[in-house]
Amino acid sequence: MLRKNNVHKIGKIVTSCYNCNVAELCLPHNMDTAGIEKLDKIVRHPAPLHTGQHVFRAGDRFRSLFVIRSGMLKTYCNTEGGDERVLAFVLPGELVGLDGICAGRHESNSLALMTLSVCELPYDCLDELCRELPGLQEQMMRIVSNVISADQKSRLLFGRCNSEERLAGFLLNLSTRYKLCGLSATELYLPMSRQDIGNYLGLAIETVSRLFALFQEEDLLKVNRREITITDLSGLKEKVQGSQGSTSAAAS
Amino acid sequence: MLRKNNVHKIGKIVTSCYNCNVAELCLPHNMDTAGIEKLDKIVRHPAPLHTGQHVFRAGDRFRSLFVIRSGMLKTYCNTEGGDERVLAFVLPGELVGLDGICAGRHESNSLALMTLSVCELPYDCLDELCRELPGLQEQMMRIVSNVISADQKSRLLFGRCNSEERLAGFLLNLSTRYKLCGLSATELYLPMSRQDIGNYLGLAIETVSRLFALFQEEDLLKVNRREITITDLSGLKEKVQGSQGSTSAAAS
DNA sequence: CGGAAAGTTGACGCGGGTCAAGGAATGTGG
DNA sequence: CCACATTCCTTGACCCGCGTCAACTTTCCG
Numbered sequence: 001m002l003r004k005n006n007v008h009k010i011g012k013i014v015t016s017c018y019n020c021n022v023a024e025l026c027l028p029h030n031m032d033t034a035g036i037e038k039l040d041k042i043v044r045h046p047a048p049l050h051t052g053q054h055v056f057r058a059g060d061r062f063r064s065l066f067v068i069r070s071g072m073l074k075t076y077c078n079t080e081g082g083d084e085r086v087l088a089f090v091l092p093g094e095l096v097g098l099d100g101i102c103a104g105r106h107e108s109n110s111l112a113l114m115t116l117s118v119c120e121l122p123y124d125c126l127d128e129l130c131r132e133l134p135g136l137q138e139q140m141m142r143i144v145s146n147v148i149s150a151d152q153k154s155r156l157l158f159g160r161c162n163s164e165e166r167l168a169g170f171l172l173n174l175s176t177r178y179k180l181c182g183l184s185a186t187e188l189y190l191p192m193s194r195q196d197i198g199n200y201l202g203l204a205i206e207t208v209s210r211l212f213a214l215f216q217e218e219d220l221l222k223v224n225r226r227e228i229t230i231t232d233l234s235g236l237k238e239k240v241q242g243s244q245g246s247t248s249a250a251a252s
Numbered sequence: 253m254l255r256k257n258n259v260h261k262i263g264k265i266v267t268s269c270y271n272c273n274v275a276e277l278c279l280p281h282n283m284d285t286a287g288i289e290k291l292d293k294i295v296r297h298p299a300p301l302h303t304g305q306h307v308f309r310a311g312d313r314f315r316s317l318f319v320i321r322s323g324m325l326k327t328y329c330n331t332e333g334g335d336e337r338v339l340a341f342v343l344p345g346e347l348v349g350l351d352g353i354c355a356g357r358h359e360s361n362s363l364a365l366m367t368l369s370v371c372e373l374p375y376d377c378l379d380e381l382c383r384e385l386p387g388l389q390e391q392m393m394r395i396v397s398n399v400i401s402a403d404q405k406s407r408l409l410f411g412r413c414n415s416e417e418r419l420a421g422f423l424l425n426l427s428t429r430y431k432l433c434g435l436s437a438t439e440l441y442l443p444m445s446r447q448d449i450g451n452y453l454g455l456a457i458e459t460v461s462r463l464f465a466l467f468q469e470e471d472l473l474k475v476n477r478r479e480i481t482i483t484d485l486s487g488l489k490e491k492v493q494g495s496q497g498s499t500s501a502a503a504s
Numbered sequence: 505c506g507g508a509a510a511g512t513t514g515a516c517g518c519g520g521g522t523c524a525a526g527g528a529a530t531g532t533g534g
Numbered sequence: 535c536c537a538c539a540t541t542c543c544t545t546g547a548c549c550c551g552c553g554t555c556a557a558c559t560t561t562c563c564g
Contacts, residue, residue, distance in 0.1 A: 077408055081493060085411040087404055099404055101397035108404060127390065134383055141379075144396050145353035151403045152339055152351055152360060156329055158410065159337040159454055163520065194543065202411055204521050209544055225529085225543080241332060415552070446511065456553050461512055477511080477561085 017043060035133045042125035045069075048117040051191075055096065055110035055118060062100030064120045068092045071116030072191050075108045076199075086200040089113070089174075089192060092181045095143060113191040157240075158202065166201045167211045168239035171221075175230060186230040269295060287385045294377035297321075300369040303443075307348065307362035307370060314352030316372045320344045323368030324443050326452075327360045338452040341365070341426075341444060344433045347395060365443040409492075410454065418453045419463045420491035423473075427482060438482040 017040040031039070044064075048071075049055065055066055058077060068090055075087045075096060087108055090096050100106040101123070130137040157169040171188070179185040190197070198205040212228075215221040220236050222229040230236060269292040283291070296316075300323075301307065307318055310329060320342055327339045327348060339360055342348050352358040353375070382389040409421040423440070431437040442449070450457040464480070467473040472488050474481040482488060 077404070079408065085408050087407055098397055099401040102394045102401055107401055127386075127393075130389065131383065131386060134379075137382065137389065138379065141392075141396075142354045144393075144400075145350055148396075148399060148403070149351040149354055149359055151400070151407075152329070155339055155403075155407075156331065156337050159451070193541095199411070205542095206522085206544080207520060210520090213544075445509095457510090458512080458554085459552060462552095465512075 031133070031135050031139065035135055038129060038133065039136065042122060042129060044120040044122070046118065046120055048115055049112040050116075051112055051114050053112050053116075055112070055116070056100075056106045057109045058106055060100075060106045062097070062104050062106055062123065064122050065095055065097040065126065066110070067095050067119040067121065069117040069119055072113045073110050073116055074113055074192060074196060074200075075110050077108050084199065086192075086196050089196075089200070091177050094177075095147065098144060098147060113196075161240075163201075163203050163207050163211060164214075165240050166203065167197075167208065167215070168220075168236050170197070170201055171228070171230065172233075172236055172240060175233070186233065188228050188230070190226045190228060283385070283387050283391065287387055290381060290385065291388065294374060294381060296372040296374070298370065298372055300367055301364040302368075303364055303366050305364050305368075307364070307368070308352075308358045309361045310358055312352075312358045314349070314356050314358055314375065316374045317347055317349040317378065318362070319347050319371040319373065321369040321371055324365045325362050325368055326365055326444060326448060327362050328451075329360050336451065338444075338448050341448075341452070343429050346429075347399065350396060350399060365448075413492075415453075415455050415459050415463060416466075417492050418455065419449075419460065419467070420472075420488050422449070422453055423480070423482065424485075424488055424492060427485070438485065440480050440482070442478045442480060 017036045055073060070092055072092075073090050073096065075090065076084050077087060078084055090110070096110050097106065099108055126136075126140075130140060154173070157166065157173075161169075174188055174190070175185045178188055192200075194205050194208050197203075198208045201208070203211075212221065212223045215236075216223050218232075218235070220230070220232045220239075222231055269288045307325060322344055324344075325342050325348065327342060328336050329339060330336055342362070348362050349358065351360055378388075378392075382392060406425070409418065409425075413421075426440055426442070427437045430440055444452075446457050446460045449455075450460045453460070455463075464473065464475045467488075468475050470484075470487070472482070472484045472491075474483055
């Protein structure tokens with residue numbers, strides 16, 4: 001039931017930039033009606049993707065930025081050794097694709113973790129529109145700054161702490177961002193596998209599993225497969241003490 | 253002698269954006285003369301800072317971005333527990349301060365690791381100039397994208413590898429970036445303490461020390477306090493196998 | 505010259521990675 | 535509908551990499 005609920009919420013489809021307010025991060029924030037209208041015209045709405053499909057792959061020619069409308073994706077890279085490194089989980093209202101601008105090619109992969117709909121922002125158009133609408137450009141820089149700032153915070157989290165702090169920080173971070181999307185901050189459906197979580201946090205999958213069990217034993221969480229309920233938010237926060245990983249984040 | 257050499261090179265002062273080509277990353281790259289002239293007018297050159305002085309501190313009102321002209325700085329944050337987390341080391345031609353745009357305040361500290369001169373780019377002026385010069389705006393986005401992309405790569409490095417891989421990756425990364433600044437790629441003067449290196453890499457200071465000794469024993473490096481000479485670049489690269497940490501990087 | 509800060513080296517113990525086995529959920533073909 | 539395979543997750547046992555503690559050396563700076 002929790003899952004259904006959240007999926008339905010995440011699955012709510014918005015139809016234009018007017019009523020798109022999935023998160024403060026999204027572009028129209030603080031823009032006037034005329035501006036939003038223009039932005040609305042360049043935005044494309046590709047058909048929703050199914051779990052396991054890519055929005056883009058590393059090496060693809062960079063053409064567009066993407067804002068998540070509903071669902072969730074992960075960004076990852078492959079190492080020379082061939083194995084995967086999860087870089088980020090991206091929620092509705094957050095932006096992906098920024099890492100492709102400088103080289104003209106995407107440097108990471110974006111993969112749907114569940115049914116996913118995105119807004120596509122062709123970069124040429126966006127660039128042009130930024131010249132017309134100074135407000136948009138400022139907003140772009142603010143978003144980009146936020147991405148960098150979120151990267152920094154997640155680096156704080158991983159800097160020098162043990163597995164408990166990491167997982168706790170990760171959950172708190174998700175909780176905050178879920179809330180920003182209008183979802184529950186305590187009942188989280190995690191569409192990614194334990195594998196992905198471990199990979200992202202730099203922990204073995206077994207460790208992640210054990211920690212979920214431990215947190216449950218300590219009455220911080222209730223865990224039911226990929227549905228988790230935070231029952232003691234402040235207890236979880238105490239675990240992260242010594243770092244500050246509970247802020248909004250976005251990817252590449 | 254190595255130290256003197258490098259310090260002198262890093263210490264070479266440029267006087268305007270015309271002949272400022274410390275690194276490809278810097279703003280004038282790919283701009284026409286008129287554009288550079290305008291940019292040159294808004295750039296300020298504060299007096300050089302001494303070791304231990306701050307360019308800005310977390311909480312300071314955000315007014316400007318800074319490009320390093322010569323020297324090196326570290327960016328760091330303080331955790332709630334009061335201890336420090338090093339986020340990045342920033343070299344000539346690289347940009348700091350981007351993390352302050354979104355909140356209007358700097359979220360990290362920037363501290364000179366040696367005598368440091370910077371270019372100050374008042375953000376309001378820069379923003380305005382971006383409207384006049386589309387080329388500048390594009391370049392800004394490219395730089396920002398590069399910062400994000402570099403963050404991503406460093407995350408790959410820290411993702412899931414042991415201490416040897418981390419330190420080797422770190423040294424290769426620095427080597428590449430030193431070369432971009434026109435410095436030697438093999439003779440590196442590291443102005444930061446072992447403490448800073450360990451903090452940045454998520455390793456204990458003792459581990460860093462032991463690894464330097466180990467790498468020296470394996471004839472990969474010659475270590476003389478803060479001066480290190482890479483004697484076997486490919487050997488060092490083999491260590492990092494399984495990740496890709498040898499690309500250019502810049503900080504917030 | 506003395507005191508502090510930075511770096512090195514050794515001994516030890518634990519957190520978490522690795523290996524292995526088993527359970528639960530989902531899919532597939534008959 | 536069931537039998538079977540596959541994927542995902544959990545739990546236990548073991549062990550090693552690296553953090554911690556401690557002692558010592560070297561460098562720096564007044």
